[in-house]
Amino acid sequence: MGLGWARQQNASRQVGHYDENMLPEMLPIYYTRLFPQNIFCRWLTCGSSPQPLSNRELSFTLADDVYLRYLSFSDQKELQTLLQKKCPHKLDIGAVYNTKPSVGRHDAVVLSRELVFDIDLTDYDEVRTCCQEAKVCAKCWTFMVIACEIIDKTLKEDFGFQSILWVFSGRRGIHCWVSDYEARTLDSPGRGAVADYLCLIMGGDNQNKKVHLGGDNLHTSIRRALSIIDKYFDKLLEEQEFFSTSDRLEKMLKMIPDETLRSQVQKALEGMPDSSSERWKKFISIYENYCREAGNSRKIRYLAEEIKIQYCYPRLDVNVTKGFNHLLKSPFSIHPKTGKVSVVFKPSNAKNMKLDEIPSIYSLLDDSAPDNALHETNMKAAVKNFQEVVFSLEKAEAIRRKQDGNMSLDF
Amino acid sequence: MSFFYLNPVKGDLPAHLLEVILFNRLGYLNTVFSSEPPVYNEYVVEGSIYDNVGHFILCIISILSENPEFSEYILRTELKLFKRRLTSLSAYEMRSFSKKLLRSIKKHESVPAFIEALQVLCQHLMLKEVAQHMCATHRYDCVKHNIRVHFKQCLHLVAKRQVEITNGVAVIPCGKWYQYLISLFRQNLVNRINKTDLAPLKSDSRIMELLYKIRKQYTFSKQMSNKLLSKDVDSASLHFPPCMLNLHQNLRRRHRLSHTQRFHYSLFLKDIGMPIEESIEFWRSEYRLHPNGHHSCCHNWEKDEKKYIYGIRHMYGLEGCKRNYPSVNCQVIQSIDNSNSEGGCPFKSFDYDKMVPLLKNCSQPVLSQINELKSKGLYTNACMLFMQNGFTKENCDNCSFNFTPVKFYNMSISKSKDAKL
Known part of the structure; x- marks a missing residue:
């Protein structure tokens, strides 16, 4: 498939200057060809079980900041249709409800939700000296490396969680999704306690x-x-x-x-x-x-x-962790302002990540862009990282269900 | 029967006695709340039938009253009573307390997970050696004995990092067992008050009569119905508590507030009588101005009007899930400690030189009293002391357990009205 239009537009702009107006044309292609729909569905299916995938809330941000809440899909085909029809500039993932969120809307009851952490570099503004506000550079990334390592170790060693997904937020931070059954079903006080356990900076x-x-x-x-x-x-x-x-x-x-x-x-x-x-x-x-x-x-x-x-020390946005149904940007969503993909990364590799090597939709869909080859490789690696987490989650879920089955047979 | 109140007693009791038991218990709890030394009361002998009946009837009244403030009061005082009883047990009494508890746990076929944790704890406490160790002078950091429970069963210890956790299992050393037992009692009581369905009792005239009497005796603070206009906020701010005054000054100075603080301040204004139209007007007048100084906000009213109006209407319960959000109390303000926010409780999370400018007309002796309370961690008391400007004689004990910025404002207003008369 030719991408002539992208090249033409590329010629009229300088490298590194991306145009948000191109997103409506590029996103459908990105969602079809590059967004790991299959793994994404499997991840959410496992993360919603024992409820069906269709009880999971998905929310879209369309052009001009129009929010669509309480969307849902039951399989990959429906997801693809939904993505093509609405062409969201941003994808957020919400909680799992007792019914289809579009039916229940405000009356639906939240049953489960990944335990999530959100760390944003703007919260480091009082200590970082290289950048402020929305800006980030390789120097401030070290803060994220430290945050990632500390939180990852704590979740694994102290709380015994296994299925931990680390995602670049698209601009100036990182997200962490814990999909273990124990974590997903943790109630609000439980989430609050885990967040407080991790919070050392107060005031x-x-x-x-x-x-x-x-x-x-x-x-x-x-x-x-x-x-x-x-x-x-x-x-x-x-x-x-x-x-x-x-x-x-x-x-x-x-x-x-x-x-x-x-x-x-x-x-x-x-x-x-x-x-x-x-x-x-x-x-x-x-x-x-x-x-x-x-x-x-x-x-x-x-x-x-x-x-x-x-x-x-990591500065968590505790409200995101404490809230049971806080929406959080999905992995592999595009950040509308930077065009960067919210890639999944391995915590052990965080220190080797370079911000300008994180794939962006513009260079991925433009084979003449100077970063095209590198970004494609990194995108593939990110999908592979995602796969690894999802595979181990699927295994853990299978074991859990088998154990549950045995338990109910005892009676 | 243990004073953990796991099960209610069964049997018959004359209805008039129920009233006597109830009012005796309430009176006794009042003395517990104000930390008066315990006086013998035949209706509140620990572990007695009357004690048990009194506890459960009080729970019933508290559920039926549907008044969160009253329930909170009952919860606090019952907790304090439990604490007082627990810490005065001898080793022998501790063992029989645990044995009784274990017996009543065994009566149930299945119990919630936190009761299982209680069972584990009691199995340790019933041992002679352990009970003697606990009831001798026992240090808070003692680690001679341990129990292991899932971290979900001791969240408040986890939140404060008071237990070591490995692979999801927390190790609770005996130095923290009292604290843990008290939290289990609290959890049991909260569950009881929040999850018991008493609809059938509403048609019982004897219970309803009791409820009526309680309501008459304990009248609770009513909302003021004064209307607050956007243009009057500056003059009204003379009566604001320091936390809200701080937000107000920040907003006037920088024309922006961070998300959570905006939420808290809007709800405060709503609850002291600002109608929706005035609220929109108020926020419009600030947010149409450019943000002043270092503030990461990139929004303004012109660009995001729809969003802002939606947000405000949401808080008034007119959009989305149509929930009418109440304003937050001191506990919430003190517990939220974002590292990058302009707000918070000035008595807790402000340095001294940042706090003082917010305390207008505060004399040096009052300030030093405030500082003393601050260092003891009694932030709400410091705030109340400030409101009364040193006159602690006036009794505001009955509101100290759930103090809110709105209460501060209402009391401050009524005080100034009294002064004018």
Whole structure:
């Protein structure tokens, strides 16, 4: 199939400048040829069981921000028809209801829903120094790498979850979908507790020190998180230069609750070269000395850890996790503003991901685009990652159903 | 019978005695609530038949009253009573308490998962050595004994990272067993109040008479019906609680609020009497202006008018699922702690120098009292103290268990009216 039109339009614009107006023409092709419909349906079928796939809410955002809620489909064919008919600019996935959502609408009861996590780089604006708001770069991606590793390990080791899907959100963040039966059927208080378990940074714009670990021994999950942060902390210090200007330094100083220590640190650090790594080292040596000399240092026992956490620990949008029926952007949906595909990635590979290598609809559908070959390869890899998670989920579901079957036979 | 109230007693009782039991229990709970030292009351002897009857009849009244505030009060005071009783048990009493509980659990064929967890706990507590260990001076961080339960059975311990979890199984050390037992009691009571269907009782004249008497005795705060106009918000803000005043000032300064905060502030305005048309007018007047300073909002009224009006109408219960959203209470405001938001409870999540400007006309002694409450974690009390501007004599104990910004506003308004008279 020729893509002459894409090439023509390509000629009239500069590389890297994408035109949102082209989406209505490109999306139907993307949905038919590249969107992994089959795996997508299998993923949602497993994730909806024992309810039928058609009880799952899908919502579309059309051109001009028109929302369509309470859509559903019962098989791949219906999905394809729906996608072609409405040509959504964005796909969101909702909860599984006790009936077809289009029938039940507001009266339908939510029965299950993947446990989801949403991490957005805008929540890091108070710590990241490279970009602000919607902008992202390779430097701030390190925050996402840390977040992904910490959350993934916690979900697996502490909660025992297996079917965990990691998705790039399309612009400046990542999503995590946990499809284990236990996670899907977790009630609202349960979701709230898991979210709180993962939240260490508390307090809003009006508070300087947002992490308080107390004086008792640290919880295993916090120690593990710190060991992950330590792997990246030097890199982040160099890239972000957290303490290099007087403004940034002041922010850090405000996190020190002990006035004597604060003024000691301030005096020493202000007279030093700008390098954040050097300043951090100096801070640590002053702090350790201070703790040794001062008798009662319980209040600042974990000060260094608290500062590290405030700068590096994942900042979850807890409302997304706590809400039972919060809509969340689907894997392989296109981000309407960037044109990027919400690709599935392996948590172990997060650190190797490069933002400009994430496939975008424009270069995927334009075989003359410079990134075309690379993006196609990466798209294939993303689909393969998706497949792997879905296959293991299907296996786990089969085992669960078999066990359920045995249980009911006992009676 | 144990004072965990797993099962109600069976048998006959004269109806007039029911009333005596009920009012004695309520009176006793009031003393528990205000932390007065326990006084002997023959109707509330722990584990007695009257105690059991009193508990269940109170639950019935609380369900039938359909008043969330009253139910919350019952829940809190019953919980406090349970805590008081539990912590005063001797080792011998602890063992018999557990044995009784185990017996009543066994009477059921199938029990909810949290009762299974209770069973595991009781099987430990009935052992002589364990009970003695628990009832001797026992440290909060003691880890001598452990029980293992699924993490779903101890969510509040999980949320605060007070237990270690491996593969979904939480290990609860004995230092936290009391806390855990209290949470199980709470869960059982919440289940009972929320999930029992008492429709048949509504035609029982004896119960309805009791309900009537309770309603007469415990009148609950009514909503004010003053209409608040968009142009009057600035002058009304003199009576706003600090959290809402903060949002108001932020909005006036930057012309934007983040999503959750906008939601909280709109609902607050709604509940202090702002009608829908005025609300639309109010938000329009701010959102048509350009956002000021650092704010990630890229919307404005002209572009997104339909969305905004839909959002506001939704909050008034006119769109979507047509649910009339109530404004949030202090507990919610204090528990939501987004790291990047302008809002929150100033007494909890603001640094001192950010909090003080929000507390107008606050003298130095009051401020230091507030600081003391703040350091103890009593944020709501700090707020109430501020509202009364140091005059703690006035009794507002009866609203402290479910304080809300709306209550603050209403009380502040009525106080200023009293002052004028």
